[in-house]
Amino acid sequence: xxxxxxxxxxxxxxxxxxxxxxxxxxxxxxxxxxxxxxxxxxxxxxxxxxxxxxxxxxxxxxxxxxxxxxxxxxxxxxxxxxxxxxxxxxxxxxxxxxxxxxxxxxxxxxxxxxxxxxxxxxxxxxxxxxxxxxxxxxxxxxxxxxxxxxxxxxxxxxxxxxxxxxxxxxxxxxxxxxxxxxxxxxxxxxxxxxxxxxxxxxxxxxxxxxxxxxxxxxxxxxxxxxxxxxxxxxxxxxxxxxxxxxxxxxxxxxxxxxxxxxxxxxxxxxxxxxxxxxxxxxxxxxxxxxxxxxxxxxxxxxxxxxxxxxxxxxxxxxxxxxxxxxxxxxxxxxxxxxxxxxxxxxxxxxxxxxxxxxxxxxxxxxxxxxxxxxxxxxxxxxxxxxxxxxxxxxxxxxxxxxxxxxxxxxxxxxxxxxxxxxxxxxxxxxxxxxxxxxxxxxxxxxxxxxxxxxxxxxxxxxxxxxxxxxxxxxxxxxxxxxxxxxxxxxxxxxxxxxxxxxxxxxxxxxxxxxxxxxxxxxxxxxxxxxxxxxxxxxxxxxxxxxxxxxxxxxxxxxxxxxxxxxxxxxxxxxxxxxxxxxxxxxxxxx
Amino acid sequence: xxxxxxxxxxxxxxxxxxxxxxxxxxxxxxxxxxxxxxxxxxxxxxxxxxxxxxxxxxxxxxxxxxxxxxxxxxxxxxxxxxxxxxxxxxxxxxxxxxxxxxxxxxxxxxxxxxxxxxxxxxxxxxxxxxxxxxxxxxxxxxxxxxxxxxxxxxxxxxxxxxxxxxxxxxxxxxxxx
Numbered sequence: 192x193x194x195x196x197x198x199x200x201x202x203x204x205x206x207x208x209x210x211x212x213x214x215x216x217x218x219x220x221x222x223x224x225x226x227x228x229x230x231x232x233x234x235x236x237x238x239x240x241x242x243x244x245x246x247x248x249x250x251x252x253x254x255x256x257x258x259x260x261x262x263x264x265x266x267x268x269x270x271x272x273x274x275x276x277x278x279x280x281x282x283x284x285x286x287x288x289x290x291x292x293x294x295x296x297x298x299x300x301x302x303x304x305x306x307x308x309x310x311x312x313x314x315x316x317x318x319x320x321x322x323x324x325x326x327x328x329x330x331x332x333x334x335x336x337x338x339x340x341x342x343x344x345x346x347x348x349x350x351x352x353x354x355x356x357x358x359x360x361x362x363x364x365x366x367x368x369x370x371x372x373x374x375x376x377x378x379x380x381x382x383x384x385x386x387x388x389x390x391x392x393x394x395x396x397x398x399x400x401x402x403x404x405x406x407x408x409x410x411x412x413x414x415x416x417x418x419x420x421x422x423x424x425x426x427x428x429x430x431x432x433x434x435x436x437x438x439x440x441x442x443x444x445x446x447x448x449x450x451x452x453x454x455x456x457x458x459x460x461x462x463x464x465x466x467x468x469x470x471x472x473x474x475x476x477x478x479x480x481x482x483x484x485x486x487x488x489x490x491x492x493x494x495x496x497x498x499x500x501x502x503x504x505x506x507x508x509x510x511x512x513x514x515x516x517x518x519x520x521x522x523x524x525x526x527x528x529x530x531x532x533x534x535x536x537x538x539x540x541x542x543x544x545x546x547x548x549x550x551x552x553x554x555x556x557x558x559x560x561x562x563x564x565x566x567x568x569x570x571x572x573x574x575x576x577x578x579x580x581x582x583x584x585x586x587x588x589x590x591x592x593x594x595x596x597x598x599x600x601x602x603x604x605x606x607x608x609x610x611x612x613x614x615x616x617x618x619x620x621x622x623x624x625x626x627x628x629x630x631x632x633x634x635x636x637x638x639x640x641x642x643x644x645x646x647x648x649x650x651x652x653x654x655x656x657x658x659x660x661x662x663x664x665x666x667x668x669x670x671x672x673x674x675x676x677x678x679x680x681x682x683x684x685x686x687x688x689x690x691x692x693x694x695x696x697x698x699x700x701x702x703x704x705x706x707x708x709x710x711x712x713x714x715x716x717x718x719x720x721x722x723x724x725x726x727x728x729x730x731x732x733x734x735x736x737x738x739x740x741x742x743x744x745x746x747x748x749x750x751x752x753x754x755x756x757x758x759x760x761x762x763x764x765x766x767x768x769x770x771x772x773x774x775x776x777x778x779x780x781x
Numbered sequence: 782x783x784x785x786x787x788x789x790x791x792x793x794x795x796x797x798x799x800x801x802x803x804x805x806x807x808x809x810x811x812x813x814x815x816x817x818x819x820x821x822x823x824x825x826x827x828x829x830x831x832x833x834x835x836x837x838x839x840x841x842x843x844x845x846x847x848x849x850x851x852x853x854x855x856x857x858x859x860x861x862x863x864x865x866x867x868x869x870x871x872x873x874x875x876x877x878x879x880x881x882x883x884x885x886x887x888x889x890x891x892x893x894x895x896x897x898x899x900x901x902x903x904x905x906x907x908x909x910x911x912x913x914x915x916x917x918x919x920x921x922x923x924x925x926x927x928x929x930x931x932x933x934x935x936x937x938x939x940x941x942x943x944x945x946x947x948x949x950x951x952x953x954x955x956x957x958x
Contacts, residue, residue, distance in 0.1 A: 204939035206811050208913075208920070216867045222874040230880050234808055239946055241804035241935050244813050304939035333897065350904055357900055490949075648829045730821040776920075 199229055203236040222652040241631050252749045268503045307314070307559065312386050321596040333357040335375035341770065343369035344385065363390040366402070372529050378409045379441040379452075397444040403460040405472075408441050444485050448502040451477045453493070458525035468517075470499040472527060478502065481511035490514045492742040530770040535681070536733050537671060537765040540657035541590035544629035547677065548765075553633035553657060559596045559625050559665040562587040567628045568636040577753075580664065586610060594670040598625055599747050609668045609741040613713025619706065619750040621664045626753055629667050630660035641695040643757045647728030649689070659688075659744060663705045663756035666745030671735065681767040686711075686733045686742055688763040690719075694755040697723040705756035709714035709733060710743035721749045728761070735765070791831050794840035795824070800892070802844055809852045809874050813914075823848045843908050849878055891949070898948035906941050913938055 202219045207212035222229040224566045238273035335358040344363040347350045358373055366385035377395050387402020397404075442451045446465040450457065455474025460466045469478050471494045478500050482489040492500050492514045500516045537548040544552035545564060554778055556565050560578045562585035580598025584607035587593040594713070599606045602620030607613070610702075634652040635643040643660055651658035659667070671683050690707055697703050702723065710718035716733045719726065735742070746758035802823065807816040826847045827834075834843060852874070860867065869877075899907060912923045920938075926930040 193885075200943055201939065204935070204942060207942075208935050208938060209812065210935055211867065213867050217870070220870050220873045223869065224876055227880070230877055233877065234880065236942070237808040237811060237944065238804050238891075239942060239949070240799070240811070240896070241807040241816075242892060243899075243910060243942075243945075244807065244816075244914050245800050245803065245897070246899065247911045333900070357897060359900060403785065647825045727822050728825055729818060 193651060199232055200236065207236070207240045215721075223273070260430055262366060265301065276312065279528065311440070332360045334360055334377075334391060335373050335379075335619060337371060337725045338374045338380075339370070341370040341530055343371055346533070354397040357390055360391055363388065370526055370529060374460065377441065377443070382408045382526055382529065392444060395440065396444060398444045399459055399461050400446065401461055401463055403458065403525060405455040405456070406443060406528045407454065407527070407702055408454060408474075440729045444481065446483045446500075447480060447504070448514070449477075449479045449481045449485065449487060451479070453477060456527065457494075458527075460524070465504075466587075467498060467502040469494065469501075470525065471496055472525075479516050480514055482679060488512050488616045492516055496781065533769045534684075535678075535767045536673060537678075537683075537767050538657060539592075539765065540633075540659060542669065542674075543590065543629070543667070545590060548592065548674065549562060553631060554631050556628035557590070557593065557667065558628050559585075559598050559667075561585050562593075562596050565591045565628060568630070574626075577624045577626050578628075580625070580755040582606070584608070586743050592670055592673050594673075594741055596629060596666040596668070597666045598623060598664050598743075599666050599745050600664060601747075607668075608666065608710055608743045608745075610670075613710075613738060613741065615710065615713055617715075618708075618745075618747055621748045622748065622753055624753060625665045626662050629665050630658075632658045632660055634661050641693075642723070643693045644759060644761075646689060646691050646693045646759050646761050649728075649761065651689075651759065657762055659760040661744065661746035661758045661760070663746040663748040663753050663758060666708075668741050668743040669765075670740070671742055671765075672740050674767070678769075680769055681769050682737065683739070684768045685733055686764070686767040687766065688731045688733070689728050689761040690717075690728060690731050691728040691759060692722045692724050693757045694724040694761040696755055697725050703755040704749040704751060705753075705758055706747040706749050707758050708743070708745040708747070710741075710745070711735065711739050712741055714745075723755070731760075787812075790836050791834055795827060795844070798841045798844055800825075801839055801841060802848055809877060810851075810855060813857065817928050819848065819851045822851045822854075826851065826864050833836065852878075864894060894949050901948065902941065902944075906937075909934065909937065910941060 197218075199222065202211065202215055202222075205215055206219065214614055223233060227551065233579075235480050251277045269765070276349050278548050281356045293434060295503060314774075336613070337352055337354055337356050340354045343351070344367040350365070352362075352371075358375075363562075364371065364383060366383050368385040370385070371383045373382070373383070373391075375394060379395065381397065382390075382404070382405045383389050384403040387403070387404065388400040389404065390398040390400070392398050395754065429750050440454075441447055441450050443459045444450075445459065445461040445467040447461070448467040448469070450459050450467070450469045453475040455476055456472040458470045459467065460469075465483075467478075469476060471491050473496055475493055478492050478494055480488040480502050480703065482488065488511060490502075490513045491513070494500055494516070498516060499518070500514050502512055502514050505511050507681055535549070538546070538551065539548070541550055541552045542548045543557060544555035546552035554566065556567050557563070558565055560580065564587065578598065580600055582598075582600060582603045584595050584597045586595040594610050597608070597613075599618045600620030600621045600623040601616070602623070605614035605616040606618050608615055632644055636657065637643055642650060642652065644650055644656075644658045650656065661667070675681060686709070692707070694703060694705075703725050704721040707712075707717075707719045707722060708715065711733065717729075719729055736737060744763070748756050799820075803816060803820050806819045807813065808815050810819060823844070827844055830847070834840070856868070856871070856874070883921070884956050899910070902910070909923070913920060920934050926933050927934070
């Protein structure tokens with residue numbers, strides 16, 4: 192690289208990392224204005240910056256759904272074999288679903304596919320040494336792809352792969368819990384069941400040190416394999432032929448055995464002592480005793496559908512290995528298909544109006560000074576009737592999914608955001624009043640000529656839409672745990688809304704402003720400060736983790752009074768993910 | 782073509798070009814959070830004008846015009862509200878936007894190649910990239926946990942990016958472009 196190129200690259204790095212100084216920016220600017228080659232270099236660098244951002248950022252926050260997400264959404268069933276991946280996560284969806292289902296499905300899948308650990312990874316790094324020179328490992332060969340992950344936990348979080356990642360030769364996966372599916376380029380589909388340690392040995396094999404997996408072979412030669420299997424079933428003398436063919440068949444190695452498919456679906460389990468079990472669900476497999484380095488031993492058995500066998504040591508630890516055909520193993524011992532996922536949309540407005548999140552209730556309100564449900568309209572009260580805050584958090588006892596409400600005012604110290612006592616210290620000093628109740632609409636009743644529920648060309652009071660209308664200063668907190676309890680088996684995966692200021696009176700000369708906030712467990716997850724009707728609508732898309740307990744929405748007056756501070760959360764929804772039980776359940780081997 | 786099918790086609794094309802659109806915006810407004818906001822604004826504007834889109838027209842150039850408008854709007858807003866902010870000049874941004882006039886169809890290839898290059902990184906380098914781009918923790922926080930100066934991590938990030946650029950550049954299918 193030429194020195195000038197390196198210097199420009201340093202400028203670009205500083206630009207991307209927002210550490211660039213004014214002088215450096217001026218220099219870069221001059222170069223960009225005058226030198227087309229620098230502009231090309233800039234484009235390449237920023238293109239990389241964008242792609243990395245898409246890859247590593249919680250991608251659903253990067254990739255936005257179209258605003259029509261607001262239409263009523265049916266439950267979505269996502270096939271586990273959908274070929275979406277985080278690198279072209281949006282490019283190959285089956286468009287037989289409705290438009291809205293497509294959009295939400297995309298968001299779900301992108302989020303599902305691209306979950307990146309934040310704090311876990313950070314914590315794991317605490318014991319690592321300081322920065323070392325980056326290096327690229329050479330001769331990497333990819334033989335498959337991770338196609339699904341469910342509830343995965345990793346022995347070393349820093350090695351956590353992501354859904355859609357290519358699978359390189361030699362990669363070891365130490366899965367502490369959960370399910371991960373790998374599809375080899377050859378067509379072999381392997382489901383690892385945590386806890387398990389599995390290493391990718393070749394394009395058609397893997398080494399299971401400990402744990403359990405199920406494998407299904409899907410390739411063009413299946414018919415031929417089945418034909419071979421039938422003839423072999425009656426002729427044990429052809430084991431040599433099997434061995435010859437095995438070089439191109441899929442094999443699972445363990446410390447004591449090699450299990451080779453003969454066009455089939457089978458499970459393999461290996462315990463810490465090295466004892467290996469194998470069960471056949473369809474077709475046949477060959478189970479051969481083998482030493483830890485994979486050298487085959489004499490004992491071998493061909494298993495057919497519903498048969499199982501174990502490979503164990505004969506006598507003491509120095510003894511040989513023997514394959515023993517056993518009774519059929521319950522197929523439920525192995526997870527053979529990844530769980531199907533269904534998404535239901537939990538309507539937060541319905542919950543505010545006293546519903547269960549699915550009943551479509553509207554047009555109710557909550558008093559932010561005491562948490563009482565009401566039907567009082569939210570605005571147009573004269574100042575004398577404005578609600579004055581008492582700097583306290585108030586539970587909403589009558590609403591099972593609403594934890595409580597408050598009037599935020601940073602002028603009196605940290606503000607309590609939920610019943611667990613999370614506090615936030617960075618609200619601005621406000622007037623500590625709200626002109627009206629928190630509104631769950633429906634139409635937002637007002638004498639104004641403007642519609643407070645209209646945002647970004649969408650009327651969120653129209654049928655099929657909804658809105659949480661917060662006239663600054665007000666805040667409301669939802670109890671995610673209560674929602675989980677009311678929907679057994681669900682995982683709250685995402686909060687979505689289109690939010691902004693819906694006031695219409697600001698111009699270049701007349702400028703009002705308010706602040707919009709979204710918190711999870713007291714931590715800011717989204718904020719827009721000093722916004723007004725000219726600021727537009729913001730698509731808010733926040734992944735929710737299993738341990739997250741409270742979701743808080745708030746509006747403050749930006750420190751300049753509450754006039755026209757109309758903060759609207761259009762179509763505020765939670766996505767609840769329901770996983771159907773997989774075929775088979777994980778249970779200890781007898 | 783029925784309205785439903787036109788809508789489907791519009792969504793399909795939007796979805797396909799979304800990452801490129803984001804890249805285009807980020808090249809003009811290098812801050813990730815700002816670029817995401819602008820992408821959101823662009824998505825809303827595109828959807829509002831969906832009925833004006835002709836399916837026989839290339840989608841990306843059409844969408845990029847909306848993105849360019851939103852970028853300019855954002856820059857005007859920033860200039861008015863945050864005069865102290867360091868930003869590229871209008872002249873530079875216009876030159877960049879003009880150079881980006883052509884949009885090719887190799888985006889997915891580039892993603893796959895980048896993915897493979899990222900896979901080749903050492904685990905700790907990949908982790909650092911995640912921490913940088915995840916945005917849930919700042920580099921300052923990462924540096925604190927690792928017990929190093931943030932500057933060291935920024936330098937390392939710069940080296941990782943350069944290696945990725947080299948790796949992408951040496952991948953045959955891209956070199957052939």
